[in-house]
Amino acid sequence: MAIRDEDRFQPRPAPPKGGGKDGGQRFVSQVLRQVSRTGPARAGTTARRGGSAFWRGRVAARFAAAQPSPRSRRVIIKSRFVLVKAGGEGIGRHLRYLQRDGVTREGEPGRAYGADTDDADTRGFEIRSQGDRHQFRFIVSAEDAEELGGLRDFTRALMRKMSIDLETRLDWVAVDHWDTDNPHTHIVLRGRDDNGKDLVIAPDYLGHGMRARGSEIVTEWLGPRTEREIQQSLVREVGQERFTTLDRTLLRHAVAGMVDLAAIRVDSGDQSILRGRLRHLSDLGLANPLDPTRWQLDERMEETLRSLGERGDIIRTLHRAMRGEAREWVIHEPGRNEAPIVGRVAGKGLADELHDTGYLVIDAVDGRAHYVRLPSMTELADYPLGGIVAAQSAPASAADRNIAAVARDGIYRTSDHLTQVRTRDSDPDRVVKSHVRRLEALRRAGMVERIDDGVWRIPQDLTQQGQVFDIKRTGGLTIELRCHLPLVRQVQAMGATWLDTQLIAGGKELSSSAFGAKVREAMWHRADFLVREELAERRGQRLTLARNLLQTLRDRELAQTAATIMTETGLSYKPVGEHGRAHGVYKRSLQLVSGRYALLNDGLGFSLVPWRPVVEQRLGQSISATIQAGRVTWEFGRKLGPSIG
Template structure:
């Protein structure tokens, strides 16, 4: 199996690539549970893990101005039998070079942390003549895998029929989706499978395996014999088998997170379901994260919640996942339920206008709104239209049904079923780093709060006790109620930004001006920095600079003029075009 994707680069940025390079070298992935060793066109002659890692980061920097790069996961079914997985990957890249007609720059790392070893391969998106590397879709879908199969066959020989039958037979009692289940599903007509007739020539063995699988499915409550070689299979059997497989993976991950402790019974309280009715946010310390199998798109995170229980959540394999560390504090968020605020705005406008929503009228009549806000309403309606919840009229306006809010709620419910758990992380500091940080940490915010749940996590309790001692040494004492005064957070952030500003002043030769009570802020957004108090944007002017909380709206606006309006709710930003117009 080969899983491929390409990642485009924001102008002048290589952070995402660097994080991915770091991620594929992470601990626990080589044959001995250590860090995976990088190899490739640029670093094969370099000895030493630290030197290779440093050079890999340098390579990522040299690729920063490229349009894109490619990422592959190469997973031969018999990878464990190959004499040298690294040599196999090198041969595969050579085949790619021959097919694509260019030398390739690439990095790779072999992982042995799953049942079947596999390789992460990163290919630079540039040909040897300097032009962008474009890989034809058909080669990505078929050609690359064909070459990979031929290389395995050249070393191990073709798979015999007996080997194929043995492998299939081992899945008869598996509590997950198998190839036998897919074959049964294709053969079913209105939920009934007919195995009464004679088997095709040479397929008697397959018929026997299907019957054995149906007997096991009947034990699981997913199939029922009807007599005469007929079986009725549950219409949702594939989904339920998939859930069983996921449940088994969750149990493995939770038991691994226990690190040899006494086995614990896994209940619904140990599994975070963002769609469960009444589900609430769960905060805790990251104890384990990763993928049951790197060939799957998403991963998992296990946290020790504040009340001491282990909680598992399925999460997206995104930037947050790639920069996660054990010991960080994160929060699992439930999915939004019910209509959104923009749906209520649409409904209110339609109620006042005969059941019709018009973007033009909304932006120009009565309590008119900004054109951008009105367009956001249209984008929301377009999303609902694609699911046939609303209808657009020929003149561009929208007929809003009386049950619109119910339909919007249904849309959110169905959409949420396809989404992984949202992970909120206010800081990248681990608990140990929080203990001595010169800035505002998650622990500090907990110390200022009231009504917090009882802490049963010994790790968090110990970190909080050490943090109190450090704060006392910095001149911050608890009040009579045993809480840290909220004013301490402002002072800690000021200390943090002052430390950051000292380095930036030396780097830029400009003085630091705190944001303070300014109502407006403008300048060039030059870079983002990670601090104990969070992520901040550096806004430079001709003679000075300031630091402001970073927001996602700033993404892809590096080195551009930016203007912000400060209010009690935060800062709203505009990007300034080359001629000085706000956009």
């Protein structure tokens, strides 16, 4: 019997979740995002992967899938796929990182260039990129970069090859860096093709296609590596404490962690080099000889060698920053409960240039030099060279402990908390609001649940979960700028300096050598300045400081700054003091000796209030500040709303 058309089964799939006419596009974006997280695919797999037809560069990657010739010049390329946040500052921040001071051969700021210009308009590139869904970031390092001379011609040749492979014009800017042992180039590529559509690059092309193109260019320009160059390169790797190409060869031929040199088909010279490398790995405890040809490799060999290589890079960084001054080295490890590290910024830079993760070298008052890795996306410009900083492992949140103590049967109520703090705090509402802000942050991280206004369900291990949350968010570290001026300029500065706090404390935490000794000498000269300003008095070897010294110095500096602003604007100054209130439009911030201050303009006059990062996003908006005992609470908008203490 014939089946009628109306009786045939016809599936009608629903649109992807999310609704709207662009729901399908959002679904594709999610797929691409997950693909980008999986990393580069194995060579030769692009053509077989379903849905790969819209990936550009897949054909070029297929032809580049073969193992490169040993005589090819080596080029290392690290790539990153970055989603662009609309209205965010990520692009501009990354470009500022790339053009920071000290990255050229002469120690000057980096200079961005493009396909047709040696002076790229990075601000224009940032504006063009704001509407993009994503962008690509690359670090390109040729092994023979020094022989190439300038890197710009090589970078432009590589990007021209990429443009052909990807079948579209490319919009990019690049900055060359010469501040490390391996000269390299940073490239930022817009995620748009020449038709204005999303530029989607095949993972295989990012994984090895680009590298093959770069290798072709360098090999063509400098010629293939000679046998002697290859041999010398391998010999240099024998005793290195990092993960090398020799280690890759050993792991590639290993079976269940065991490698048999007799089964590796190489000439006698290369085999003797591998044997030498294995002996060095044995000294490191990473390989164990079973017989004259067979060796058992440690299962964590690669991880350990990469860690050793990173540590070696850090030690070299410490040496460069200290410029030959003898110090004991300390490398900070996140999560360890260490005493605060206080000292001058002796060096800074990017520990991970692909992810904008910086570091500081701190010449500390304890007489040691500390390497501190900063939380991701921290602005290096906030920590000037020579300035005084304090770094400390982030402790468990006091707010989390309070919330857990107030909660009953896993339920926290603001009404219960208010009852508890009303008898012992002058501003209980402020205290409870600060805890609600913490709960909101944990709710967004999926750790707590808001049941109703002022009612929250919390887990039993809230304190532990909150500490893990803070470590992920800040790297387990808090960095505070104590004074932006170096010691020499603090001596006669009109304002409350870090040296003044050391005079008040009596220099108890200072070492008698290294930077601690320099601080003691600077304190003596600072004391002479305070005596001349009638803010201190010497009686023999004893120094008596004026009462409320820090507040007096702050007030004097604020009065001088306010007088300058009044002359410029004609507005009157409305001092706030340690107990007061100010409101107005946030116009700008000012970096003073006593700290950073926000200028609030109410139309008739202005006030200077201690600045905090949270107010920077409110530039041009109306805000209010309440100061109690020097502590500032911020309120945003014309109506009283959420406050930031």
